[in-house]
Amino acid sequence: MIFRNETAGTVILDLIRIIQSNKDYLSEVDGKIGDGDHGINMNKGFTITKEKLGGREFSMSEGFQVLGETLMEEIGGSMGPLYGVFFETLSQSSAGIEKIDEKVFGDMLQNAANAVQEIGDAHVGDKTLMDTLLPALDAYNAACAEGKRFTEALDDMQLAAADGWRSTEDMVARIGRAGRLGERSRGVLDAGATSCYLILDSMARSVKEMLRQE
Numbered sequence: 001m002i003f004r005n006e007t008a009g010t011v012i013l014d015l016i017r018i019i020q021s022n023k024d025y026l027s028e029v030d031g032k033i034g035d036g037d038h039g040i041n042m043n044k045g046f047t048i049t050k051e052k053l054g055g056r057e058f059s060m061s062e063g064f065q066v067l068g069e070t071l072m073e074e075i076g077g078s079m080g081p082l083y084g085v086f087f088e089t090l091s092q093s094s095a096g097i098e099k100i101d102e103k104v105f106g107d108m109l110q111n112a113a114n115a116v117q118e119i120g121d122a123h124v125g126d127k128t129l130m131d132t133l134l135p136a137l138d139a140y141n142a143a144c145a146e147g148k149r150f151t152e153a154l155d156d157m158q159l160a161a162a163d164g165w166r167s168t169e170d171m172v173a174r175i176g177r178a179g180r181l182g183e184r185s186r187g188v189l190d191a192g193a194t195s196c197y198l199i200l201d202s203m204a205r206s207v208k209e210m211l212r213q214e
Contacts, residue, residue, distance in 0.1 A: 001101065001102065001149060001150040001151065001211050002099040002100060002101045002150075002211075003099075003100050003207060003210035003211055004098065004099060004100070004210075005059045005060050005061055005094060005097055005098055005099070005100055006059045006098065007059075007210075008059065008060035008100070008206075008207075008210060009053075009057065009058045009059060009060055009062070009063045010206055010210070011060050011063065011203055011206040011207065011210075012049070012053070012058075012060065012063030012064065012066075012067055013050075013053075013063075014202050014203075014205070014206045015046065015067070015199060015202050015203065015206075016046045016047070016049060016050045018198050018199070018201075018202040019042050019043055019046040019195070019198065019199075020043055020046060020047065022039065022195075022198055023039035023040065023042065023043035024039055025039065025194075026038045026039030026042060026191060026194060026195055026198075027039030027040055029188070029189050029190075029191045029194050030191035032188040033173065033188050034191055035077075038079065038191040038192070038195065041075045041076065041077065041079065041080070042075070042079070042083075042195055044074060044075065045067075045070050045071040045074045045075045045080070045083075046067070048070050048074055049063075049066055049067045049070045049071075052066050052070065053066055060094060060100070061090075061091045061094045061095045061096075061097075062091070063091075064087045064088070064090045064091035064094070065087075065088060065091035065092075065095075067087045068083075068084045068085065068086070068087035068088030068089075068090075068091060069084070069088065070084075071083045071084040071087065072084030072085075072088070078120070079192060079195075081119060082116050082119065082120050082129065082192075083195075085112075085115045085116060085119055086112045086113075086115065086116050087112075088115075089108075089111050089112040089114075089115040089116075090108050090109075090111075090112050092111075093107055093108040093111045093112070094108050101150065102144050102149075102150040102153055103144070105150070105207070106140055106141055106144055106153075109136075109137050109140060110137060110141070113130075113133050113134060113137050116129070116130070116133065117130065117134075121175075122175055124164075125171065126171075126173070126175050127168050127171040127172065127173040127175075127190045127193070128168075128173075128175065128190060128192050128193065129190070129192035129193050129195070129196035131164045131165070131167060131168050131171070131190065131193050132161050132164040132165045132168075132192075132193040132194075132196040132197045132200065133161075133164075133196050133200070134164070135160045135161070135163065135164035136157045136158075136160045136161035136164060136200050137157075138160065139156040139157050139159065139160030139161075140153050140154070140156060140157040140160075142156070143155075143156040143157070150207075150211055151208050151211055151212075154204040154207060154208055155204075157200065157204055158200070158201050158204045158205075161196070161197050161200040161201060162197060162201070164193065164197070165189070165190075165193045165194060165196070165197035166189070168189050168190040168193045169186075169187060169188065169189050170186060170187070171186065171190070172186050173190070
């Protein structure tokens with residue numbers, strides 16, 4: 001099962017729509033133990049990306065590159081660099097590859113997760129976006145190793161991403177602004193884990209739709 005990089009710019013357009021439609025929710029979640037601006041900042045970066053891409057045709061790799069660069073340049077705080085390097089690495093890992101199969105997609109995710117972890121130094125249990133990203137990646141890789149179809153591996157990724165995201169509610173934040181709150185950070189979902197879940201879920205749904213069309 002494959003989809004074509006050249007015609008997969010819809011992955012980025014779908015991401016833009018999901019962030020725009022959840023901007024208030026993301027800020028609401030962030031406001032409980034953070035600055036309350038996560039949705040505002042994410043919406044700003046994704047909306048500017050939409051304007052840059054305009055109505056022209058673009059590949060998935062090109063779209064990820066524009067999105068990554070825009071988040072790096074337009075979003076303050078820690079999330080801009082983290083998501084910026086995430087999307088830039090997705091772009092770099094797929095650039096020049098015409099047909100994207102489950103192995104290429106898995107390599108893209110693995111490289112992107114490694115890049116985020118390298119600059120953020122967060123691990124599972126720290127109450128960050130890594131609590132969504134790493135379990136989702138592990139589930140995807142395990143599904144591929146078991147010989148599951150591309151769509152089934154994406155299903156497993158979505159389920160693990162959802163579980164990882166929800167797990168942050170019972171965690172005590174260890175790093176970042178929320179890390180200073182100690183036990184007061186328990187009982188609230190992490191905003192980064194929330195946006196990461198929305199992103200991974202959207203990507204999986206977009207890719208599955210393209211695989212069905214091939």
